[in-house]
Amino acid sequence: MAGVKFYIDLCKGCRLCTTACPKGIVAIDAETLNSKGFHPATVRREDMGKCIGCAFCATICPDCAIEVER
């Protein structure tokens, strides 16, 4: 089992992580606004099972907003 953790308030909504995820489960949470007024990226709870912990999203994140477990 693998998983990712998003530090919502570090995210600037740049969307780069959404292009890197090989499983296509990283997406922008349009219902949420973080403290900077951005829609942060996230992985929906129901999609977390598909995460393989490859850390592609974290690698391309410019703000160290993503932690990965495996």
Added chain:
Amino acid sequence: MKTVFKKPHALTDTPFHYCPGCTHGIIHRLVAEALDELGLEGDAIGVAPVGCAYNNYEYFNCDVQQAAHGRAPAVATGIKRVHPGKIVFTYQGDGDLAAIGTAEIVHAAARGERITTVFVNNAIYGMTSGQMAPTTLLGQVTSTSPTGRKPELHGYPINICEMLATLDAPVYIERVASNSVKNINSAKRAIKKAFEIQRAGLGYTIVEVLSTCPTNWGMSPIESMKWLEENMIKRYPLGVFRDRTAEAKASAAAGAGVGAGNGAGAEAGAAGGASAAAVAGNGAGAEAARAGQEARNG
């Protein structure tokens, strides 16, 4: 489950001020990861540029000196000569390094200073809002090339790695990019290798990292990554332009004297900092004065 990816220790907890999608944040992380993995954070002394990364001392946990625009390689030279055993690196943008600081980077490299340069090339001046840089591509629109860069008006882009590769002293010169997971991972390997070469005292190392500037390019972060791939890499091909690690190790191992063995070339300049065990006391001064007189008479 184990954490396999998190913010490296060598980065502080201060969130980056960079624009959304700016690759400075990625490159800062790569430098910090390299310091962590090599156990060098405690020995590292960084030199910050003038540009978007002017205050990278708020992000790196190691000691940092902020340098005047373009002068980071000279500041780093001063630091390294005082602390030859420490890991000294400059982190510079293309305005800082390829425009006002061209003399400093060329001569620090030519002297074979045992420092590492992380050169962030995004083909534009970011901090001052989008002016043309020496690395701006032909045809690229900026606030000071409003109808696109034209050779007859603005001259041609400068390929720093290729230029420095004409010098004897540099041991390792590589250009990488920060616009994809694959490229980011190879960028990290390059930065880590540069630090390893410095730790071994072998000579000058530089890694040029092609980067994006979504705000001043006027594109989204995702479009910027694509633009880099399709335009910058054509002008600035990725790859290793110099790797004399083996030769440098060999001549260092052959005990070619402190300061010698700066890469290939028989007459490798004795450019490295002598192990500056400062001679205490003033005995040295007195007979130096006499010697001074003889020298002058000589």
Added chain:
Amino acid sequence: MAERLLMKGNEVIAEAAIRAGCRHYFGYPITPQTEIAHYMAKKMPEIGGTFIQAESEVAAINMVYGAAGAGARAMTSSSSPGISLKQEGLSYMACAELPAVIVNIMRCGPGLGGIMAAQADYFQAVKGGGHGDYHLVVLAPNSVQELYELTVEAFNIADRYRVVAMILGDGMLGQMMEAVQFKDSEDIRKCDKGWATTGTGLERPHNVITSIDTVPERLEAVNNRLQARYRDIAANETRVEAINCEGADIIITAFGTVSRIIKNVIADAEKEGVRVGLIRPITLWPFPSQAIRDYSAGAKAVLSVELNAGQMVEDVMIALAGAKPVYFLGRTGGMAPTQLEIVGKIKDILGRAS
């Protein structure tokens, strides 16, 4: 007792720096000070020190910035045009509170000017040639012996107050040879440099050397700290020499090499029944304003004699605030005033004054 040696001014500066514990020198060739670099090029490698002939004076001052920020005693030297190139670096060092010594062996200007002695960089040195509110401590020797003593003292002042101290000499001083009496050992007053970038060793928070703060309140606090330090320096480090001022008819203010001409003027004028006093600022910054007021109290007038078109005279006038008429005699282009010329000027002034 250490030896007494006949040595060239420029070489004595380099020897003094080494004796003061300077182990990092960054220079660049420019007449009339290059012997400093020659001496360092020979000596530093012998004692495990650093000598770099930088690619430019701009690079050299920034190497000093790095070395000083790393906690070392570091020095650079140049002559007028080169010192102009270093002004940005000096402003950065002032704000980053970095101690160092810089030597200006002045040549005549402006522009490429000439290689003869001059004193036309006074304003640049004392008013701050770079941007922003800052000062260098400016020491003006008038002999090769003083080049030695003041260079050693410059390092102590720089370290104590975390400022850049400047030795302001001129081409004559740098090129002339005089006897120098060295001490057996130097009075090196080391200071704690816990602020330096030496590598955290993971045992302390990181040190940052910087001169920028985009938060106005904080940058003003930095400026206030610098200004308070400058007041402290003015209170403790002002140096001046006064000769024959008691009952003087006229006081001459002169610094550096020119002050030696004035000593002869005093003798000449005495023969003609005119008592001339000399006030010689040794620190040009902090300027000895009080001494000028005190020693000129009894005189009819003050005459400033300089190798420029009138610079220190302005500070003399500020110091006196109208209390005395102030006159000026200067030569430029590498020319120097003769004793005859100065005595003539004195008679002209006193003639008008009586």
